Structures are given as structure tokens and as C-alpha cells.
Amino acid sequence: MLVMATDTVIKLEQVDVEFVEKERAVHAVDHVDLEVNRGDIYGIVGYSGAGKSTLVRLINLLQRPTSGKVTVLDQDLLQLVPAKLRQERRRVGMIFQHFNLMASRTIAENVAFPLKGTGRSKKVINAKVAELLDLVGLADRANAYPAQLSGGQKQRVGIARALASDPEILISDEATSALDPKTTASILDLLKSLNEKLGLTIVLITHEMEAVKQICTKVAVMDAGQIIERGSLLEIFAKPQQQLTKDFIDTTMQLDEALTSVLAQPTVRNLTANQRLVRLTYLGDTTDQPLIATLYQQFEVVANILFGDIQILQDTPFGNLIVVLSGEESNLTRAFDYLDSHNIQVQHIDPKEAR
Ligand SMILES: Nc1ncnc2c1ncn2[C@@H]1O[C@H](COP(=O)(O)OP(=O)(O)O)[C@@H](O)[C@H]1O
Ligand SMILES: [Mg+2]
Numbered sequence: 001m002l003v004m005a006t007d008t009v010i011k012l013e014q015v016d017v018e019f020v021e022k023e024r025a026v027h028a029v030d031h032v033d034l035e036v037n038r039g040d041i042y043g044i045v046g047y048s049g050a051g052k053s054t055l056v057r058l059i060n061l062l063q064r065p066t067s068g069k070v071t072v073l074d075q076d077l078l079q080l081v082p083a084k085l086r087q088e089r090r091r092v093g094m095i096f097q098h099f100n101l102m103a104s105r106t107i108a109e110n111v112a113f114p115l116k117g118t119g120r121s122k123k124v125i126n127a128k129v130a131e132l133l134d135l136v137g138l139a140d141r142a143n144a145y146p147a148q149l150s151g152g153q154k155q156r157v158g159i160a161r162a163l164a165s166d167p168e169i170l171i172s173d174e175a176t177s178a179l180d181p182k183t184t185a186s187i188l189d190l191l192k193s194l195n196e197k198l199g200l201t202i203v204l205i206t207h208e209m210e211a212v213k214q215i216c217t218k219v220a221v222m223d224a225g226q227i228i229e230r231g232s233l234l235e236i237f238a239k240p241q242q243q244l245t246k247d248f249i250d251t252t253m254q255l256d257e258a259l260t261s262v263l264a265q266p267t268v269r270n271l272t273a274n275q276r277l278v279r280l281t282y283l284g285d286t287t288d289q290p291l292i293a294t295l296y297q298q299f300e301v302v303a304n305i306l307f308g309d310i311q312i313l314q315d316t317p318f319g320n321l322i323v324v325l326s327g328e329e330s331n332l333t334r335a336f337d338y339l340d341s342h343n344i345q346v347q348h349i350d351p352k353e354a355r
Pocket of ligand 2: 052053054173174
């Protein structure tokens with residue numbers, strides 16, 4: 001039987017970046033390994049200063065590593081002569097938070113810019129620009145200037161320009177961070193459709209798990225130059241291991257706020273010995289199970305739901321409940337065993353400590 005190899009388009013091996021400034025040395029990227037496969041929408045999430053931008057600048061060698069190996073689309077970039085490197089860079093497009101459009105040129109001219117000096121005729125370039133503007137939904141704004149566009153439209157121009165050289169990889173570095181939530185969602189939808197239509201591989205850098213949640217298939221969490229956790233989107237949301245990952249997820253699920261209001265309730269502050277305040281997290285099929293009814297029927301454990309939320313991740317329901325479970329000690333123990341064996345994550349919340 002023929003086994004198909006996974007098509008790895010980006011491979012970073014032990015890449016390291018140290019910036020040395022006068023007295024101070026910054027270890028921006030700390031021996032990171034990263035593999036991105038063709039067709040992935042790979043999210044890299046972390047707070048400001050984590051090293052995300054430096055890491056992705058290694059992918060087109062805008063940043064050279066202090067040490068390590070960078071393989072992109074089967075080319076060992078550090079071994080390439082400058083002319084060949086320039087050629088390879090065209091296979092990786094990039095979009096940014098501040099769009100970087102040329103104010104004195106029209107939208108069409110901005111998109112055409114990367115095609116200059118490629119030896120193509122004006123006619124061919126014009127046709128390409130029209131096709132790109134159509135792709136991003138701006139066919140009617142070709143002759144406008146950047147100042148006449150909204151933020152979301154400017155980012156669409158940025159995307160069209162990044163796609164001008166038909167890249168196989170698109171890097172998005174905080175591309176939606178300057179946009180309101182609704183515009184952000186429409187840009188993320190556009191990226192997702194480009195991924196599907198063109199088979200474009202996307203690396204999405206962000207400090208917001210919300211963007212990752214909307215379109216990414218994989219996610220890596222970065223902190224202090226290192227990738228501290230990685231996996232498929234569903235794996236990470238279902239079973240985050242690191243506290244930082246949990247914090248990012250809780251923020252996007254608005255669990256922090258939910259917990260604060262739950263803990264303000266008097267019943268929660270005066271739990272009896274046979275009551276437990278817990279958070280239940282479940283993914284997929286579990287959601288369809290009549291969980292609350294089962295706990296009562298099988299274990300005589302009563303669940304009082306204080307907060308409930310179900311969201312859809314990659315067509316899979318992801319549920320978060322905060323409940324008070326009441327029952328006999330032995331029944332509670334059996335109920336927790338049941339939850340555990342059904343892949344429902346149980347997190348005990350101490351009402352005193354949580355505040
Ligand atoms: N050109 C540079 N010179 C010196 N320090 C830098 C440079 N670029 C980034 N840094 C530092 O490297 C660290 C990581 O920065 P960056 O990659 O921009 O993080 P992020 O994109 O996650 O916010 C920060 O401490 C930043 O100050
Ligand atoms: Mg950055």
C-alpha cells in the first residue's frame with residue numbers, strides 16, 4: 001500500500017532569534033520547531049512581545065535566525081543565493097495590521113505594485129488586478145484611493161496585493177487587530193474562503209483567541225519566545241494543558257465574566273457539604289447527551305445550571321456549563337467518574353479562592 005506523505009510546506013527546526021542591543025539581549029524566538037501542512041489555517045496566539053512577529057518573519061527570511069533551519073516549500077532558505085531567495089519569497093504573501101498601502105496610488109495601482117518588474121504586459125497585469133479585486137469583493141473600487149476606504153476595505157486591498165504573485169502561503173500578522181468585531185469576522189470569512197478556493201495555506205498571528213476560534217484548524221500558543229502548547233483547534237479547546245492557553249480560551253468564551261457573576265450569587269457563597277461548584281466542558285457528541293437528566297436518574301445528583309454556553313468550533317459543538325451539583329458524597333463521586341469516562345472535563349471551583 002502506498003502511504004502518502006503529509007505535505008509540509010513550512011518547517012522550522014530549532015530556530016532561534018536573539019536581538020542584542022547595547023547591554024540588553026532579547027531572546028525573541030527560543031529554539032522553536034514548527035511544521036505547517038498544506039491547507040492548514042495555523043493560528044499562533046500569544047500576548048504582545050511573545051515573539052510571534054519575529055517567528056513568522058523567519059518564514060520569508062525577513063528575519064534571519066541566529067541559529068536553526070528554515071525550510072519553506074521544499075527550499076532550505078538559508079542556503080539560497082539572493083536572487084533565488086527573492087523568487088521564493090514571492091510564494092509567501094503577507095498582510096499586516098496597518099495595511100501598508102500607498103496613499104498616493106489608487107487601489108488598482110496598489111494591487112498591481114508587486115507585479116511591476118515581472119515582465120508582464122500592462123494588459124495581463126490589468127486583468128490580474130481586476131481578478132484579484134473581484135476575489136476580495138472590491139471590483140467597484142479600483143479607482144478609489146486608500147483614504148476613501150473603510151478599514152475592512154483597506155485590508156481587502158492588502159489581501160489582494162498579497163495574492164498578486166499567486167503565493168501558496170499567506171501570513172497574516174495581526175491583520176484584524178485594528179478592525180471592529182464585525183469587520184474582523186468578514187475578513188476572517190474571506191481568508192477562510194481563500195483557503196478553500198485557492199488551497200492557500202494560512203499562518204494567522206493574533207493576540208486574540210477569538211480569531212483563531214473562528215477559522216483556524218490548528219493552533220500554537222506562544223510565550224516568551226517559545227511555543228508552549230500546540231494541537232488541533234478542537235484538541236486545544238477541549239483539553240488545554242497550560243494556564244496561559246486556558247486564560248486565552250476563557251477570555252474568548254467570556255468565562256471570566258460569567259464566573260464573576262456566578263460567584264456574586266449568595267447560593268454559591270454558601271454551599272453546603274454535599275454541594276460542589278464545577279465547570280463542565282464538553283465537545284462534540286457529548287453535547288447531545290441528556291447530561292443533566294442522566295446525573296439525576298443514575299446518581300440522584302441534581303445539577304443547578306448557573307451559566308451555560310454552547311458554541312460551534314469547526315462544525316463541532318463546544319459546551320461550557322457552570323453548575324452546582326448536589327448529592328450524597330458517594331453519588332457525587334460516581335457522578336464525577338461518569339463525567340470523566342464520558343470525556344466531560346470537570347473543573348472544581350472553590351468559591352472562596354476564585355475571587
Ligand atoms: N528588531 C528588533 N530589535 C530588538 N528587539 C526586537 C526587535 N524585534 C522584536 N524585538 C523584541 O523581541 C520580542 C518579541 O517581539 P515580537 O516578535 O514583535 O513579538 P509579538 O509579535 O509577539 O508582539 C520583544 O521583546 C521585542 O521587543
Ligand atoms: Mg507582533
